[in-house]
Amino acid sequence: MYEDQTFEALLERMLDRVPSSLDKREGSIIYDALAPAAAEMAQMYIELDVNSNLFFADTATGEYLERSIAWSGITRRAASKAELKAMFYNSASELLDIPPGSRFSLDLLHYTAVEKLAPGTYRLESEAAGEEGNRYFGSLLPINYIPGLARGEITALLIPGENAEDDEALRQRFLESARRPSTSGNKYHYMEWALQIDGVGGARVFPLWNGPKTVKVVIVDAAKQPASGLLVSQVQQYIDPIAGQGEGQAPVGAVVTVAAADGKSISVTAKVTLASGYTLQAVIDAFKEILEKYRKEKAFTASYISQSVIGSLLLDTEGVVDYSGLKLNGGSGNVTLSETEVPLFSSVVLEV
Structure with missing residues (x-):
């Protein structure tokens, strides 16, 4: 917003207000008197630009992000x-x-x-x-x-225990709530109810899955893995403890079934060419970390795990120069995921 308000621009405008009959060259009394003021004003504009970003949800951070979205009722999740x-x-x-x-x-x-x-x-x-x-x-x-x-x-x-929600996760949750409002027991309302339970990392909702007035909510835990029986029970008790009676968050008449997502086991095998100074085990460990991050990003958002993306991640792994013979679950194609499945990388075998 204030990108044009630089030290040079401010100083030039200030000097333009001084009569030309006076000495305004660098090193003159007038120049040396105005330059510090121009520098302070330039710093002020920088602070104004930073502060203006703190009032909007798409750019605010920390406490200011929380305050900018407080009107919506969405608050930062504490560590569990x-x-x-x-x-x-x-x-x-x-x-x-x-x-x-x-x-x-x-x-x-x-x-x-x-x-x-x-x-x-x-x-x-x-x-x-x-x-x-x-x-x-x-x-x-x-x-x-x-x-x-x-x-x-x-x-x-x-x-799983969760760290306090970071700014990007909180911002994304607010934006999704604004774009997909949850109200009157719609799909997004069930999703919101499930995510209100500590330990739930994602949810998918299937209306009319078993006939009229039936709703199925499939959940994963904070690590984006199939939820435990205890977590499923907690979500069930919160949304619909007595089927159809409206004793929980779900409206009267809605029969809700909460279930854990199914884990899709995926093995990864390949031959790699290592850079000088790297050991195979160190590369495998680094690749597993990258795969785990990718797996969490794709849980409940992707319909398949792409072999080409896995190959790209392998090339991005520090110490890998090249690879060949990449296979997922022993095959050379993508691995499909159903609507209730999340990927789990069961084994990673790399050879040189």
């Missing part, structure tokens, strides 16, 4: 805590019940037993909010003494 399943045993390797509220540590993380799921099996909650609590394997150490306990271990991640 991971929930995991753990099993505990006595010295005879028999399942052992532990006191509710027992605390455990795994490396530098602490967990609390919040619910008994079955004999010797408990739901743990990470005491630290965010993705760091998503450690779902390893032996647990009790913080307080528990009689009869010989060992405990985390066996599964039930609901």
Whole structure:
């Protein structure tokens, strides 16, 4: 907006207001008096340009983004805590019940037993909010003494913890809400209800999937993987706990079924030419990270996984000069995804 208000332009305008009969050359008294003022004014225009961007949702950041969209009722999602399943045993390797509220540590993380799921099996909650609590394997150490306990271990991640929502995710959620308003129990309303539950990373809605007044909501977790039974149950209870009775968010008469997405297992194999100084394992690890980012972007947005895109990602991997024989699931074509499937890269095998 103020790109033309540069130091040079401001100084030139100021000097133009001085009579030509006076010395206005660089180094003169008048020039040296006006130059600092022009520099400060140029800085002021820069600040004005920055500040003007803080009032609009498409350019605002941080607190200003939150304030600019507050009228819509959409707020930044706070970091959530991971929930995991753990099993505990006595010295005879028999399942052992532990006191509710027992605390455990795994490396530098602490967990609390919040619910008994079955004999010797408990739901743990990470005491630290965010993705760091998503450690779902390893032996647990009790913080307080528990009689009869010989060992405990985390066996599964039930609901992934999420970091606080970043600016781009919040902005995108606001824009989608404005472009696809959710109201009166339309498709987007069901999607919005599902996403209001901590741990839900995406949802698809299928109206009339099993006849009149039936709605199916398919969800993934925060890691864009098939949701756990616990997360599915939480969403079901929130939207429609008693079928068709309107006891949840869904209107009376709507029979809602919440289900987890299906995972589509995809293997990747190829031969690669490595750059000098790179090891095969380092390249595989880097490629897996790139694939995981790509997988999350495509969950519930793509109808297939493109072989050519995977090849491009492989070439973008640091240390890869070239590749040949790229195959997905043993074939040379794309891998299709149904409306209820999300991609899962089950194995990555690279050879030289």
